[in-house]
Amino acid sequence: MQAFLEQGQYESMETSRQGAAAAGRGKLPKDRIHRSVGRARPIRYEITDRAPSDKATWDRVVALFCLGKAWQFKAYPKALFPVSIAEIS
Numbered sequence: 371m372q373a374f375l376e377q378g379q380y381e382s383m384e385t386s387r388q389g390a391a392a393a394g395r396g397k398l399p400k401d402r403i404h405r406s407v408g409r410a411r412p413i414r415y416e417i418t419d420r421a422p423s424d425k426a427t428w429d430r431v432v433a434l435f436c437l438g439k440a441w442q443f444k445a446y447p448k449a450l451f452p453v454s455i456a457e458i459s
Contacts, residue, residue, distance in 0.1 A: 376405050401417045
């Protein structure tokens with residue numbers, strides 16, 4: 371996922387896992403990337419596998435990658451989803 375978010379390059383899940391394993395990187399609960407595609411200076415983004423716990427943190431969310439059943443996301447702010455999660459499932 372890092373290559374996709376930083377450089378806009380798609381990698382299959384298998385390729386990504388193999389690269390992380392070869393580099394000795396495991397899944398981190400929180401990580402940072404610097405994206406510079408289309409910009410003179412890179413912008414720092416935080417990646418986490420946990421839902422934000424307060425409104426101030428939700429206000430900083432720029433993307434949300436979801437995998438799961440609709441009921442798992444019922445506590446997420448409705449404004450994040452342009453369509454109903456049930457329609458996407």
